[in-house]
Amino acid sequence: MDFPHFDRTEGWDSPDLPRPIGSGLAVAAVGLLPLALGLADVIRPLTGLVFAGIFFAIGGVQWFLAHAELNRVRRRADLELLREPRPNLLSTSGQWRAHELTSDRHRLALARAVARTERDLSPALLPGASPLNRVAARPHTELFRRLSDRLSALDRPVTPQAVLQVEELLTSADSPLYARERASELPRSLLASLRALDGPPEWLAAEQPPANGHERGGGGQNASRPLAGKTIRVAAATLGVARTRLWRLAVPHRRSQS
Numbered sequence: 001m002d003f004p005h006f007d008r009t010e011g012w013d014s015p016d017l018p019r020p021i022g023s024g025l026a027v028a029a030v031g032l033l034p035l036a037l038g039l040a041d042v043i044r045p046l047t048g049l050v051f052a053g054i055f056f057a058i059g060g061v062q063w064f065l066a067h068a069e070l071n072r073v074r075r076r077a078d079l080e081l082l083r084e085p086r087p088n089l090l091s092t093s094g095q096w097r098a099h100e101l102t103s104d105r106h107r108l109a110l111a112r113a114v115a116r117t118e119r120d121l122s123p124a125l126l127p128g129a130s131p132l133n134r135v136a137a138r139p140h141t142e143l144f145r146r147l148s149d150r151l152s153a154l155d156r157p158v159t160p161q162a163v164l165q166v167e168e169l170l171t172s173a174d175s176p177l178y179a180r181e182r183a184s185e186l187p188r189s190l191l192a193s194l195r196a197l198d199g200p201p202e203w204l205a206a207e208q209p210p211a212n213g214h215e216r217g218g219g220g221q222n223a224s225r226p227l228a229g230k231t232i233r234v235a236a237a238t239l240g241v242a243r244t245r246l247w248r249l250a251v252p253h254r255r256s257q258s
Contacts, residue, residue: 015092018070024063031055073097081160101160110163111151113170117177118144136176136183143190150197162196169193 031052038048077097084090087098100106120130121138137144147166151158169175169189176186 015073015096017073017093017096018066020063020067020070023066024059026059027062028056028059031059074100078164081164085159085161098160101163102158104154107151107154107158107163110166110170111148114144114148114151114166117170118148131173131178133176133178133180133183133186136180136186140187140190143187143194147190147194147197150194156198158197162193165196166193 031054034043034048034051034055036048037043038045038052073093074097077091077093080091080094081098081101084094087095090098117132117137118141120132121134121141121144123138150156151163151166169177173179174182176182176184176189
C-alpha cells in the first residue's frame with residue numbers, strides 16, 4: 001500500500017516553534033548565579049537561595065507557557081492533517097506535525113502505550129483509577145497486540161492521519177475504550193485503526209465484528225437474513241415455479257370438463 005511521502009529535506013523547513021525545555025532552562029540557569037554567590041559567601045546564603053528560587057520558578061512558568069503554546073500548534077496542525085491528507089498542500093506547521101507523528105520516536109512511544117493498555121487488561125492485575133473499560137476490552141487483546149506490533153514495524157510506513165486515529169482511540173474520553181455506552185464499537189474501532197495503518201490485510205476479512213450484538217453467535221433475529229436483492233430474486237423464482245405447477249394442474253382439469 002502506498003502512503004504519502006514526507007521528505008525531510010525537499011521543500012520543507014522547520015517552523016518557528018515554541019521550545020519549552022530551552023525556554024525554561026534559559027531562565028532557570030540564571031538562578032544558578034545567585035545560588036553560587038550565596039554558597040561562596042559573596043552574598044548572604046539566604047539571599048542567594050531566594051533569588052535562585054525566584055528564577056527557578058520563572059523558568060518553570062516559562063516552560064509551562066511554551067508547552068501550552070506548542071500543544072496549541074499541534075492541535076491546529078492535527079486539524080489541518082485531517083482536512084488535507086496531501087503532503088504538498090500542507091502548511092509548514094502541518095508538514096512539521098506530519099513528520100513528528102510518523103517519526104520512529106513517536107511511533108515507538110505510541111506502540112508502548114498500546115502495549116501498556118493491553119497489559120492493563122490482564123485479569124491478574126487489580127483495577128486501578130484508570131477509566132479503562134477492561135471488561136469490554138479484554139476479549140480484544142489480540143487486536144491491541146497487532147496494533148502495537150504494526151506501529152513498531154518501523155520499516156513499514158504509516159500516515160499521520162492513521163497515527164492520529166490510534167491516538168484518538170487511546171486518549172479521547174469519547175473513545176469506545178472508555179465510554180461504556182460505546183463499548184460495542186471497540187472491535188470496529190480497533191480494526192479501523194489497523195486498516196488505516198496498513199490497509200485491509202487478509203486476516204481482517206475473517207475477523208469483521210458484527211453490525212450489532214444480535215448477529216454474534218447466529219441466534220439473533222437478523223442473523224441469517226439474506227440481502228434485499230437476493231430476497232427479491234428468490235421470491236420471484238418461487239412465484240414462477242408456483243405458477244408453472246398451477247398451470248400444469250389446470251390444463252388436465254379443463255380437458256376433463258370438455
